[in-house]
Amino acid sequence: MVSADNVNLDVLELIFAYLFGNDLTSIALVSRSFFAGVIPHLYSTLLFRLSHAKRYPAVMSPFAAIAAHPEFAIHVRHVDIRTVPVVKTQYNPKFLSECTRALDMCPNITSFRCSTNALPPFIGALGQKERLRDLRIHANLTTDQSTKLIKLSKIRNLTLDFASWNIMNLLPQWTELLQSNLTTLTLFMANELNETVLGAALAHLPGLLGLHVVGCAKIDHATIFNVVAHTPLLESLSMTTGEGGRTFPQPPTSLPCLRNLTIDVRLTPVAPMHPPGTSALSTILSYINASSPRLVSFIVKYPDRQIAIQNSLVQQLISAHASTLKNLSFIDCTLGTTDSLAALCRACTSLERLEMWIPVRDLTIYTIALSKSSTLRTLVDVDSHVHTHNPRPTLAQDGVRFMMASIPTLQKIVSDGRIWTRRTVLNVHDEAEDEDEIKVGLERRPTHGPARHWFMPRRE
Known part of the structure; x- marks a missing residue:
């Protein structure tokens, strides 16, 4: 019978390379083979x-x-x-x-x-x-x-x-x-x-x-x-x-x-x-x-x-x-x-x-x-208090969808500690995208400090 425990250890390590944070910890608790496969990634940093x-x-x-x-x-x-x-x-x-x-x-x-x-x-x-x-x-x-x-x-x-x-x-x-x-x-x-x-x-x-x-x-x-x-x-x-x-x-x-x-x-x-x-x-x-x-x-x-x-x-x-x-x-x-x-x-x-x-x-x-x-x-929002003395409005989902509908190539917006990503549902009757058809995903940006100085060349 085929099970996850039968998968080659090298294959498991390749799979676990796509996981990070608490996901790695959870995987380590599944089985002994998963534990062995995840340890190199869990202790890499x-x-x-x-x-x-x-x-x-x-x-x-x-x-x-x-x-x-x-x-x-x-x-x-x-x-x-x-x-x-x-x-x-x-x-x-x-x-x-x-x-x-x-x-x-x-x-x-x-x-x-x-x-x-x-x-x-x-x-x-x-x-x-x-x-x-x-x-x-x-x-x-x-x-x-x-x-x-x-x-x-x-x-x-x-x-x-x-x-x-x-x-x-x-x-x-x-x-x-x-x-x-x-x-x-x-x-x-x-x-x-x-x-x-x-x-x-x-x-x-x-x-x-x-x-x-x-x-x-x-x-x-x-x-x-x-x-x-x-x-x-x-x-x-x-x-x-x-x-x-x-x-x-x-x-x-x-x-x-x-x-x-x-x-x-x-x-x-x-x-x-x-x-x-x-x-x-x-x-x-x-x-x-x-x-x-x-x-x-x-x-x-x-x-x-x-x-x-x-x-x-x-x-x-x-x-x-x-x-x-x-x-x-x-x-x-x-x-x-x-x-x-x-x-x-x-x-x-x-x-x-x-x-x-x-x-x-x-x-x-x-x-x-x-x-x-x-x-x-x-598009990254470089939020700075110098632009206004009053709290500014937060970029919300409606604004994100509007921007992504207006800019067809835009895939990601980073703003106010949030990362918005495009998840598009295509209309089979119309090749053009409509704002109502654009779905966006949201995840929180890490709260700890950046790993690189602000002046270093940017990487995706």
Whole structure:
């Protein structure tokens, strides 16, 4: 008699790869064969976030589970520590001990993330991970701690958040060790980083594909263009703007491979006739266009205030990159007019994903503008309090159905912590879709923080 228990274990593992979260836990309780098939997926990622910390130690941490069952440690590939429980203003020593023991037991870790300032106890264990390739850490470290950390020589994707001067001073030494492996370097809020150190570090990385330097007080867009001469193969670049009037290298630095560009706009005093940030954005776009890059992704973010992207900038973006752009993000800002939005949607013939603030009160006119796109598949509502001081209406099912009826290619809308997906019922008597015939599915978006920085290239 054929039963699920007779199915080959490799087949079960392939099936269970499509499940996640509580579904994996439930599957593990069905039978011994299901338990064996689901274990590699269940323990592949050890994630600890705020919701777990609130219930600790009443609920066992995944690290304690590994310590109690060492036979499962071989399956662990990813460790993601987004918070650490606190006891009397200090990190819980029991939790730190559990984490350290678990890390010592897991030989196959390929990615490690520690988003809180609690890395030092784990540095020793990380030094033993020969397969570690992705590292993202809160890098507020001492010189001794930094010296131990930079012995990791096989990292491919390195992200240092809030890095101290101690590790920044050692960055050139570290990149020299990583020069044959490192493909992406991300430095976020490293206020002690300066042009001399960054230039020396990048000099060892001629094959670097991704550089993201955001929120670093001493590094602005002019500095970035001075140092990227060392990295001509860049495909992804993120930068923070600074004061206007800075001199750029001439002739313009060649970035022919650039595909993803992110600009974090910091406002500076400008002439009354020019909106804040417009000059810097225009200058950056003009400068990189000299290399004739084919941008696939463009992200721009303003500080916490309402700014309208001017039509001249939209036209500048369209004229150079309309045929290649697939992903556009406008964060903490709006497009100046619906005419600009319509022009963007009409011209960008490859556009698949658009992130912008959705004005629910003016949904009809904005939907008409969006309908000019014949390729748009995903629309993300970048909700921001800066657009209004009053609570705004929530995008409801009727609005979602209207948008999907007006934009035939639209498959997904993300708004207010919800993910709406198209489920269409075709009318056999009429090839055209009617709003009443469109069914939408709804699921809640995860409440924990994003796994990636906002400025990183978007992925579906």
